[in-house]
Amino acid sequence: MANPSGTRGSITHVIFDMDGLLLDTEKFYTEVQEIILARYNKTFDWSLKAKMMGKKAIEAARVFVEETGINDLLTAEEFLVEREKMLQNLFQTTELMPGASRLIRHLHANGIPICVASGSHRHHFELKTQRHGEVFSMMHHVVLGDDPEVKQGKPSPDIFLAAAKRFEGGPVDPHKILVFEDAPSGVAAAKNAGMLQFDKQTAEDLVACAFAVAEVLVSSVSCCRFAVMVPDPRLESSFHEAADQVLSSLLDFNPSDWGLPPFQDVSS
Numbered sequence: 033m034a035n036p037s038g039t040r041g042s043i044t045h046v047i048f049d050m051d052g053l054l055l056d057t058e059k060f061y062t063e064v065q066e067i068i069l070a071r072y073n074k075t076f077d078w079s080l081k082a083k084m085m086g087k088k089a090i091e092a093a094r095v096f097v098e099e100t101g102i103n104d105l106l107t108a109e110e111f112l113v114e115r116e117k118m119l120q121n122l123f124q125t126t127e128l129m130p131g132a133s134r135l136i137r138h139l140h141a142n143g144i145p146i147c148v149a150s151g152s153h154r155h156h157f158e159l160k161t162q163r164h165g166e167v168f169s170m171m172h173h174v175v176l177g178d179d180p181e182v183k184q185g186k187p188s189p190d191i192f193l194a195a196a197k198r199f200e201g202g203p204v205d206p207h208k209i210l211v212f213e214d215a216p217s218g219v220a221a222a223k224n225a226g227m228l229q230f231d232k233q234t235a236e237d238l239v240a241c242a243f244a245v246a247e248v249l250v251s252s253v254s255c256c257r258f259a260v261m262v263p264d265p266r267l268e269s270s271f272h273e274a275a276d277q278v279l280s281s282l283l284d285f286n287p288s289d290w291g292l293p294p295f296q297d298v299s300s
């Protein structure tokens with residue numbers, strides 16, 4: 033595991049993924065995709081799921097029709113239309129993942145700036161969060177897949193770069209940001225963002241960027257941002273390797289591991 037031990041203790045800001053990490057919504061995508069594939073006598077599996085999760089809707093849709101070989105029968109755009117009604121009904125029943133409320137409330141109460149970076153688009157975000165307004169109101173900001181700055185979905189770093197920039201006084205030093213993710217593409221995006229954090233608009237930034245690249249080359253580490261992964265247990269374990277810490281549940285997160293204020297309670 034790519035864990036740079038000894039440098040974990042200076043986290044000041046946290047970026048949360050949403051689907052499958054804070055909200056138990058990945059099961060809805062799986063359910064609907066299983067129904068659609070069954071119409072073509074095909075089955076949905078976790079190797080395909082791993083390639084789709086975390087991406088923008090149209091990007092995931094292209095993966096779906098191409099990888100399953102149904103693209104002659106159903107285009108990515110038609111797939112999105114076909115699944116939409118089912119998803120909209122399911123999203124209205126969305127529950128928080130175990131430990132999500134506790135962690136968000138804890139960080140917010142301790143003045144740690146937190147935000148969301150989700151590939152989900154605005155309309156779906158509103159449906160998924162409509163029963164969880166209080167906890168989401170604690171986010172400093174939310175960056176979504178249809179944000180104009182998010183040209184490409186995860187694993188492109190666009191969404192994490194935008195999220196890091198929008199904190200007060202941003203962009204925040206990538207070493208001080210902890211990203212929580214459930215998806216392989218999300219962990220990769222966070223890592224890619226760590227390497228590309230610097231905005232190459234000034235000479236000073238160019239120098240800083242050169243130092244960052246040199247650091248990467250010298251250390252043979254492909255990134256400098258930290259990612260905690262909370263994967264579904266059905267995800268193949270080789271996908272865990274890029275993360276700095278892998279947890280079975282947000283309930284297992286220990287803020288002290290990262291220099292964050294410890295929980296004062298012992299419950300979830």
Ligand SMILES: O=P(O)(O)OC[C@H](O)CO
Nearest residue numbers: 050051085086150151152
């Ligand atoms: O995991 P998120 O929050 O980036 O969401 C991405 C898609 O909406 C679902 O995979």
Ligand SMILES: [Mg+2]
Nearest residue numbers: 049051052214
């Ligand atoms: Mg996710």
